[in-house]
Amino acid sequence: MSKTARWVIVTAPTDRGDDPRDQVSAALATLRNRYPDTAFRTAVLGGSGPAVAGVLDEAAAAGATEIVVVSAQTVLDRKVDAWFRRVIGHWLRGRGPDAPDVRLAPPLTATDTYVDLLDAAVSGATTPARSTTAPLASPAWDEVPGFGRHVLVCRGPRCSAQGGPETARALDEALEERGLGDDDVLVTQTGCLFPCSQAPVVAIYPDNTWYARLHADRVVRFVDEHLVEGRPVDEWRGARRASATLEA
Numbered sequence: 508m509s510k511t512a513r514w515v516i517v518t519a520p521t522d523r524g525d526d527p528r529d530q531v532s533a534a535l536a537t538l539r540n541r542y543p544d545t546a547f548r549t550a551v552l553g554g555s556g557p558a559v560a561g562v563l564d565e566a567a568a569a570g571a572t573e574i575v576v577v578s579a580q581t582v583l584d585r586k587v588d589a590w591f592r593r594v595i596g597h598w599l600r601g602r603g604p605d606a607p608d609v610r611l612a613p614p615l616t617a618t619d620t621y622v623d624l625l626d627a628a629v630s631g632a633t634t635p636a637r638s639t640t641a642p643l644a645s646p647a648w649d650e651v652p653g654f655g656r657h658v659l660v661c662r663g664p665r666c667s668a669q670g671g672p673e674t675a676r677a678l679d680e681a682l683e684e685r686g687l688g689d690d691d692v693l694v695t696q697t698g699c700l701f702p703c704s705q706a707p708v709v710a711i712y713p714d715n716t717w718y719a720r721l722h723a724d725r726v727v728r729f730v731d732e733h734l735v736e737g738r739p740v741d742e743w744r745g746a747r748r749a750s751a752t753l754e755a
């Protein structure tokens with residue numbers, strides 16, 4: 508990979524749902540043409556898509572010396588903004604003095620052109636809203652699926668910055684390799700599950716078993732022993748309050 512000294516990371520706070528690359532890809536393509544010496548990437552706080560820490564790692568590995576992080580939110584959410592700063596601060600602490608220079612761009616709402624964005628949206632071509640869109644109900648959604656176990660993989664901000672995306676990916680691969688689908692094990696990526704110091708956190712129901720620091724390199728054993736053989740890996744369970752250990 509050729510070295511690009513300046514990177515721009517465009518963030519969006521998805522908790523679940525779409526990877527923001529779909530939304531910003533056209534804008535980034537234009538920016539790449541304008542600034543061919545800059546690498547442009549997207550990243551998310553949690554949920555689908557590449558996590559902020561992972562893209563910062565990628566930039567550092569590629570030899571970036573300056574990384575500008577800008578939020579793609581068009582309406583400022585100070586809480587989410589604070590989370591991005593925390594995640595980046597955590598990453599910088601982990602890197603130590605050799606970290607690239609990471610800089611934060613002002614929010615889009617702080618620019619003078621924000622009003623022009625709104626103006627362009629309401630002044631341009633519009634499309635009629637239709638009643639022929641897909642309904643909110645379907646017979647396929649009338650019943651709870653018949654899965655045996657529900658695996659909750661935390662993709663909150665702290666877990667997403669500390670291995671959650673890699674764990675989720677490894678879990679998908681391990682289940683697929685073993686032919687286990689949604690009717691066997693239903694996997695849901697969630698927002699923060701609370702014991703953030705144990706990141707990445709994974710919880711299994713109805714077993715009422717919570718795992719701490721279930722990094723990607725532990726996933727195969729976890730799947731084989733707990734999900735296939737039904738034997739929880741006790742040494743990887745996270746610490747719990749007494750009130751949380753009651754049988755489900």
Ligand code: FES
Binds near residue numbers: 667700
């Ligand atoms: S972010 Fe995962 S438990 Fe809080």
